[in-house]
């Protein structure tokens with residue numbers, strides 16, 4: 001199996017995701033058309049022909065971690081599919097919770113079909129993610145290994161829900177510290193990225209130290225990934241991110257740059273006043289941006305993202321690849337991490 005993010009690997013991941021869906025006829029095909037729409041698989045007048053299925057970072061991490069731990073990535077494909085389906089489940093519900101109308105350049109599922117269908121379609125996707133992972137047994141993994149992977153998978157999902165709770169509870173709270181914020185993204189974003197790497201290693205039947213090294217790697221990548229997302233949410237170029245200019249400031253999102261300025265800027269009271277307004281106009285956003293710039297909030301976040309990237313590389317150095325294939329996969333994890341550094345979208 002070619003382990004770079006080639007169209008071939010992207011196709012195999014998505015084919016395995018599709019295989020986890022039940023085959024239905026008649027009216028029920030309209031039910032699964034909703035999830036397929038979210039995943040970018042259907043045209044049906046709703047989506048552009050080349051609908052974006054997302055970056056598929058997490059399933060690629062599963063396959064590379066499995067290979068780096070000495071396993072056969074083909075055997076881990078059902079796990080890669082399950083992790084991506086779980087990610088997509090979380091996005092369907094997140095778009096409802098955040099009242100988001102757009103995702104991956106198209107309307108969100110709930111925005112088209114309404115709230116009730118959005119919740120129910122998301123619930124089904126959560127179950128399909130589990131069904132995908134059960135298919136590991138058909139690839140020859142021992143039953144007890146599949147069971148332990150499913151158990152860890154559920155523990156990881158709980159960490160995501162806890163992180164999402166913290167995120168929701170932070171809304172409008174201007175006393176959040178950078179440490180509170182890191183705890184929140186440790187669950188909301190890093191838990192699944194760490195889980196992808198950890199479970200990839202577990203699928204390979206790796207020893208405890210290898211599993212821990214890959215989990216630490218994934219966690220560091222996940223933290224860096226979310227901090228970079230926060231930087232892009234304020235300073236990203238709209239033509240590259242697909243989001244409006246300074247989108248997170250217009251939304252009054254308390255992301256890490258804002259948390260930093262609220263705790264470190266001499267003008268923090270002014271920023272807090274701006275964030276207490278019900279909506280921010282362009283002049284207010286420009287003022288908030290000037291406060292962040294003067295406080296060095298962007299540089300603070302960039303330095304923190306960089307620290308986590310370095311931790312990710314250090315965790316990979318702890319691996320002892322036993323074969324040439326495992327060493328090659330570790331190199332691919334290094335280059336994937338390198339590509340995520342300084343991403344523009």
Ligand SMILES: CC(C)=CCC/C(C)=C/COP(=O)(O)OP(=O)(O)O
Pocket residue numbers: 053054055056057090091094104160164188189226229
């Ligand atoms: C609990 C929740 C909802 C967490 C969401 C965290 C997050 C950074 C999602 C975007 O991922 P992405 O950039 O990989 O998205 P895509 O799959 O579209 O590439």
